[in-house]
Amino acid sequence: MNHKSRIISPSRPTLHFIARFIFARMDRVVSGIRPTGRLHLGNYFGALKNFLQMQHEHQCFFFIADYHSLTTHPNPQNLKGNVRTVLAEYLACGLDPDQCTLYIQSDLPQTAELYLLLNMHAYVGELERSTTFKDKVRQQPDNVNAGLLTYPVLMAADILIHRAAKVPVGKDQEQHLEMTRTFGNRFNRIYKSDIFPEPVAFNFGKQLVKVPGLDGSGKMGKSEGEGNAIFLSDAPDVIRKKVMRAVTDSGPTVSNSPKPEAIQNLFTLMSIVSKPETVKYFEEAYNNCSIRYGDMKKQLAEDMVVFTTPISEKIKETEADTSLLQKAISIGKEKAHQSANETLKLVRTAIGFSV
Numbered sequence: 001m002n003h004k005s006r007i008i009s010p011s012r013p014t015l016h017f018i019a020r021f022i023f024a025r026m027d028r029v030v031s032g033i034r035p036t037g038r039l040h041l042g043n044y045f046g047a048l049k050n051f052l053q054m055q056h057e058h059q060c061f062f063f064i065a066d067y068h069s070l071t072t073h074p075n076p077q078n079l080k081g082n083v084r085t086v087l088a089e090y091l092a093c094g095l096d097p098d099q100c101t102l103y104i105q106s107d108l109p110q111t112a113e114l115y116l117l118l119n120m121h122a123y124v125g126e127l128e129r130s131t132t133f134k135d136k137v138r139q140q141p142d143n144v145n146a147g148l149l150t151y152p153v154l155m156a157a158d159i160l161i162h163r164a165a166k167v168p169v170g171k172d173q174e175q176h177l178e179m180t181r182t183f184g185n186r187f188n189r190i191y192k193s194d195i196f197p198e199p200v201a202f203n204f205g206k207q208l209v210k211v212p213g214l215d216g217s218g219k220m221g222k223s224e225g226e227g228n229a230i231f232l233s234d235a236p237d238v239i240r241k242k243v244m245r246a247v248t249d250s251g252p253t254v255s256n257s258p259k260p261e262a263i264q265n266l267f268t269l270m271s272i273v274s275k276p277e278t279v280k281y282f283e284e285a286y287n288n289c290s291i292r293y294g295d296m297k298k299q300l301a302e303d304m305v306v307f308t309t310p311i312s313e314k315i316k317e318t319e320a321d322t323s324l325l326q327k328a329i330s331i332g333k334e335k336a337h338q339s340a341n342e343t344l345k346l347v348r349t350a351i352g353f354s355v
């Protein structure tokens, strides 16, 4: 009897059963990004970097949040182009449609049904207290639509439709996650069910991240003004120009003085893209008042270029490959539907819809 013939190989149904068992026990993960422009370092380090690692360890659902982007009334051509761009950038960064479920939010109308159902138990008072809503009311007083008010309910529907436990996001989404837990728990309580777990905002680095912008204050954002954000697709010279224009001051005059916000932001950016010894070198120079911000910015720009160049090259390649983009999204749609239908069935039964 040869050695090989003694190995007992499990049958296909057994393997299938084992795979389903392992899959069912894995934490489910959901997250999305709005198609409102190209992805920047804030999106990458706040969210995408975690997506890339989690896709190998969990059952992940990552989507392009096109319903959410409608609050600012994009025209159809822009919306279409932006969805395609985010999809290409997801793939170029390393999201793998075989490792995770990648889909477009509007391809999953089950989310809209769950949003409607959750809206019945979301109160205007609590929605009006959301920080994001209050900010939007200030920023766009002429367009305070109901979609803005109920934005956190739609986000809860995105997460709860797959009964996710972990949601990789940046610090700015923390309150939305808190509201998601409130809506999920409320549903469970009202309908005496345990359909929804309590999802948590997640980052491998333990703390949620806020990547600052280059304009001296606040976070890096797509619409925070020209030069504030470094996009993954930016050419090296564009990055150099943006970084060299970043806000600084005349430099410290007293040893070990606290850093003003604009300077702290440069150090934070450096800690994200540069080697620890580089950060240490400039920290020491700052503390002994010998720092030259011009040198620091040159170094920061070069480290950003080293980080983004392979990604931006891959983005160009991916954007040109229509069949790859279409294939990625059609596999994902199928898988997302299956998961969402399972949840909706439980939800509809709990509410009393089915006969």
Ligand code: TYM
Pocket (backbone or CB within 6 Å): 030, 031, 032, 033, 034, 035, 042, 043, 044, 045, 046, 047, 065, 068, 154, 155, 158, 159, 167, 168, 169, 170, 171, 172, 173, 209, 210, 211, 212, 219, 220, 221
């Ligand atoms: P959006 O499109 O504004 O941003 C996408 C992701 O990038 C993170 N992010 C940042 N992280 C750190 N520093 C920054 N400067 C920075 N800028 C953006 C965001 O925290 C986010 O994780 N509402 C969401 C989209 C969404 C969603 C969801 C997310 C809709 N449904 C369900 C998770 C789960 C948004 O507007 O993200």
